[in-house]
Amino acid sequence: MNWVLAIAPVLLVLLVVLTVLRRRAELSSYAQRHAERVEAQARGSDKARLQHPEIDLSQCIGCGACVRACPEEGVLALMHGQAVIVHGARCVGHGRCAEACPTAAIALTLGDLSERRDLPAMQDDLEAVNVPGLFLAGELSGFALVRTAVTHGTSVAKTVAQRVRQAGRSNGSAPGDVYDLLIVGAGPAGIACSLQAQSDALHYLTIEQSEDIGGTVASYPRRKLVMTQPVDLPLHGRLNRTSYQKEELVELWESLVTLHDLNVRGGVQMLGFTRSDDGVFTVNTSAGEFRAKHLCLALGRRGTPRKLGVEGEQLPKVAYSLLDAESYRDRKILVVGGGDSAIEAAIGLSEQPGNIVTLSYRKHAFFRLKARNERRLQQAVDGQRLNVVYNSEVLGIESGQVRMRVGENGQAREHVLANDEVFVFAGGVPPFALLESGGVSFDPADRPAPPSLANEGRGFLLAQIGLLLSTAAVLSWAMLHYSYYSAPAIARGTLMGHSLLRPAGPVGLSFGILACAMFVFNLSYLIRRSPRFGRILPGSLRNWMNAHVFTGVASLLCVLMHCGFAARNVVGGHALIALIIVVVTGAVGRYFYAFVPRAANGREIDLDEARSRLVSMSSAWDEAGRGFGDEVRREIEGLIHAGRWRPGLFARIGALISGQFRLARTLSRLRSRGRTGDIPANEVGDVIALAKRAYRLSLVVMHYEEVRAILSSWRYFHRWLALLMVLLATIHVVTAVRYADLKWKLWGGAVPEVAP
Numbered sequence: 001m002n003w004v005l006a007i008a009p010v011l012l013v014l015l016v017v018l019t020v021l022r023r024r025a026e027l028s029s030y031a032q033r034h035a036e037r038v039e040a041q042a043r044g045s046d047k048a049r050l051q052h053p054e055i056d057l058s059q060c061i062g063c064g065a066c067v068r069a070c071p072e073e074g075v076l077a078l079m080h081g082q083a084v085i086v087h088g089a090r091c092v093g094h095g096r097c098a099e100a101c102p103t104a105a106i107a108l109t110l111g112d113l114s115e116r117r118d119l120p121a122m123q124d125d126l127e128a129v130n131v132p133g134l135f136l137a138g139e140l141s142g143f144a145l146v147r148t149a150v151t152h153g154t155s156v157a158k159t160v161a162q163r164v165r166q167a168g169r170s171n172g173s174a175p176g177d178v179y180d181l182l183i184v185g186a187g188p189a190g191i192a193c194s195l196q197a198q199s200d201a202l203h204y205l206t207i208e209q210s211e212d213i214g215g216t217v218a219s220y221p222r223r224k225l226v227m228t229q230p231v232d233l234p235l236h237g238r239l240n241r242t243s244y245q246k247e248e249l250v251e252l253w254e255s256l257v258t259l260h261d262l263n264v265r266g267g268v269q270m271l272g273f274t275r276s277d278d279g280v281f282t283v284n285t286s287a288g289e290f291r292a293k294h295l296c297l298a299l300g301r302r303g304t305p306r307k308l309g310v311e312g313e314q315l316p317k318v319a320y321s322l323l324d325a326e327s328y329r330d331r332k333i334l335v336v337g338g339g340d341s342a343i344e345a346a347i348g349l350s351e352q353p354g355n356i357v358t359l360s361y362r363k364h365a366f367f368r369l370k371a372r373n374e375r376r377l378q379q380a381v382d383g384q385r386l387n388v389v390y391n392s393e394v395l396g397i398e399s400g401q402v403r404m405r406v407g408e409n410g411q412a413r414e415h416v417l418a419n420d421e422v423f424v425f426a427g428g429v430p431p432f433a434l435l436e437s438g439g440v441s442f443d444p445a446d447r448p449a450p451p452s453l454a455n456e457g458r459g460f461l462l463a464q465i466g467l468l469l470s471t472a473a474v475l476s477w478a479m480l481h482y483s484y485y486s487a488p489a490i491a492r493g494t495l496m497g498h499s500l501l502r503p504a505g506p507v508g509l510s511f512g513i514l515a516c517a518m519f520v521f522n523l524s525y526l527i528r529r530s531p532r533f534g535r536i537l538p539g540s541l542r543n544w545m546n547a548h549v550f551t552g553v554a555s556l557l558c559v560l561m562h563c564g565f566a567a568r569n570v571v572g573g574h575a576l577i578a579l580i581i582v583v584v585t586g587a588v589g590r591y592f593y594a595f596v597p598r599a600a601n602g603r604e605i606d607l608d609e610a611r612s613r614l615v616s617m618s619s620a621w622d623e624a625g626r627g628f629g630d631e632v633r634r635e636i637e638g639l640i641h642a643g644r645w646r647p648g649l650f651a652r653i654g655a656l657i658s659g660q661f662r663l664a665r666t667l668s669r670l671r672s673r674g675r676t677g678d679i680p681a682n683e684v685g686d687v688i689a690l691a692k693r694a695y696r697l698s699l700v701v702m703h704y705e706e707v708r709a710i711l712s713s714w715r716y717f718h719r720w721l722a723l724l725m726v727l728l729a730t731i732h733v734v735t736a737v738r739y740a741d742l743k744w745k746l747w748g749g750a751v752p753e754v755a756p
């Protein structure tokens with residue numbers, strides 16, 4: 001025993017030192033990420049234009065799986081023990097974060113759509129809200145990525161096939177006259193839709209304005225790697241790889257068009273469409289009119305390239321895409337634009353021998369670049385391969401030169417640049433007007449409400465059910481042997497059942513061993529979570545997290561059974577106390593995590609948004625009005641001011657917890673006052689709910705970073721207390737094995753009694 005006593009303080013000191021060092025490093029990295037986030041907000045690169053992750057902080061356990069899973073750099077980071085979005089604009093919607101999240105805390109969404117007028121109003125099955133029979137697939141719907149486009153296209157053709165089957169084909173129109181489905185666009189969405197339509201034997205036609213198929217992918221630079229995720233392509237099977245060269249994908253699609261003799265017509269542009277009362281669409285194209293019962297628009301969002309609108313733009317040296325940088329050498333090149341496509345083209349061209357490349361951008365800095373492009377751009381500028389001219393605008397293009405205005409308003413001057421080639425990457429004019437003329441609505445009010453992430457509630461349901469059952473079993477057992485467990489530990493030796501129930505008896509010991517097994521299982525969750533060793537253990541992180549919560553609490557139940565519900569003043573007893581604290585900190589931590597406010601769909605609310613919500617709440621109070629609303633508001637404001645925080649972590653935690661109790665008391669008082677008054681029950685409920693939200697929001701607005709810091713510190717305590725508990729439990733087990741000859745006990749041998 002002496003060596004145990006000697007080594008324990010050393011280990012304890014070591015633990016404390018490590019804890020402090022680790023914590024300091026963690027806090028400094030949080031501070032760094034916070035600064036990066038503030039900078040991203042200032043630059044406007046914190047928000048994505050299309051789909052992006054939204055994090056439900058009440059579900060996020062801060063495991064970092066999402067951060068590791070994201071192939072783009074800097075989109076997500078861990079701050080105060082939870083995931084946050086740093087450079088949202090770098091997100092291209094891979095969705096790997098959502099797949100990797102063990103607690104379903106991340107969903108890929110288009111964000112707050114209440115103000116967006118660049119996304120069509122659609123049903124879940126991709127049918128336009130106001131135009132029955134019209135479907136929108138792929139990037140046009142707002143969701144980028146090749147995989148999404150393929151999934152959309154396939155799903156549209158399946159829906160149409162089902163409707164055609166239900167309606168029966170012979171309802172007045174011969175197949176040759178009216179198509180079942182007309183697909184516009186032969187990018188990934190249109191091709192997948194065509195393949196599925198062929199597979200379902202639909203009478204369909206696909207038109208594509210370009211002579212070639214492949215859509216945006218076909219226009220990527222030569223040998224560009226397309227990052228994707230496994231997806232099923234109709235009539236072909238699964239595309240299993242996570243990256244393809246652009247040429248591989250385009251070749252595959254071309255070969256499938258030929259192999260299955262798909263009905264695709266290139267060089268046909270859709271100019272407009274109308275839907276008649278009998279539900280048949282008439283599509284006006286550059287090759288005449290087509291009629292179809294269903295229309296799938298897979299047009300993408302690039303539309304036609306946005307022009308500069310300057311003199312000389314029609315010259316053959318002006319291009320709006322770059323397929324192959326290697327075919328340009330010894331040229332004086334101007335690239336116009338500030339997005340990733342412009343930067344990639346400029347860098348690609350600057351790497352070819354003899355090129356003199358100038359990049360012209362109308363703003364004073366680049367705002368929404370991928371981290372990799374930012375770095376490559378800096379390297380090219382530092383290596384003097386590329387000249388960047390900010391605050392510049394092209395005024396006119398001539399055969400051997402380009403005229404530009406350079407500098408900010410007051411000090412702008414004209415500059416002439418010798419030039420052989422001009423590449424313009426000024427984005428595209430999206431086909432929204434075409435869609436609107438056909439009746440597609442872009443009005444946010446027409447959009448169906450998004451599904452609420454917070455309501456999904458898939459969190460720890462399994463663990464909770466398991467724990468409920470285990471607790472019921474333990475309680476039943478304890479009630480059955482109440483006379484034994486309720487007796488003082490010292491007096492139990494003479495009671496019936498002692499040999500069975502005592503810590504070293506068959507029942508007590510079995511529970512002790514089960515608790516140890518559960519500890520081991522519980523801790524192996526840390527291995528599963530580790531980016532380096534995680535793959536050793538099979539199963540999804542979500543299941544492991546469930547198992548972690550379950551075994552954490554169930555091990556406490558087992559230990560209680562093992563010690564007969566009586567903690568003794570020995571190492572085992574101390575381990576029990578530490579375990580109780582660990583379980584409590586885990587549970588309280590969950591409570592704190594749920595404290596930071598989030599939007600109705602579960603999305604994290606940042607400080608600015610929280611502030612503006614608080615401001616907009618005043619009008620909700622005015623509506624609640626009727627005296628009772630005003631009274632509740634006054635009470636809540638008083639509560640907020642009374643609960644000022646003192647400096648210091650523990651004082652803040654205390655204020656947070658006591659504030660919750662005060663809030664609960666005040667609300668219950670107000671609720672009963674509302675009920676006894678003449679106010680309808682639903683109005684009382686609304687005002688009380690408003691009061692709760694206002695209180696939390698005010699607190700968070702006042703102490704945003706502190707609340708996040710408390711959450712992270714809490715998690716930290718939980719982790720290190722768990723380590724201390726494991727240390728004590730190990731000492732307890734080692735002592736038991738060493739002094740009580742556990743082997744004998746296990747096999748039923750007679751050995752002297754020892755303290756547990």
Ligand SMILES: Cc1cc2nc3c(=O)[nH]c(=O)nc-3n(C[C@H](O)[C@H](O)[C@H](O)COP(=O)(O)OP(=O)(O)OC[C@H]3O[C@@H](n4cnc5c(N)ncnc54)[C@H](O)[C@@H]3O)c2cc1C
Pocket residue numbers: 137138139140143144145146147149184185186187188189190207208209210213214215216217220225226227228268269270271298299300301302303341431
């Ligand atoms: C530079 C860049 C890099 C990207 N990298 C990736 C990546 O690595 N991984 C990934 O998954 N995604 C990537 N994407 C996104 C991906 O390319 C798109 O999300 C995807 O191509 C969308 O497919 P789509 O079929 O919806 O539209 P598109 O591919 O845009 O196809 C639309 C088709 O419709 C045709 N069309 C348009 N209007 C008409 C009309 N009026 N009449 C007839 N035809 C018309 C167009 O000519 C085009 O062929 C990238 C995008 C860009 C711009």
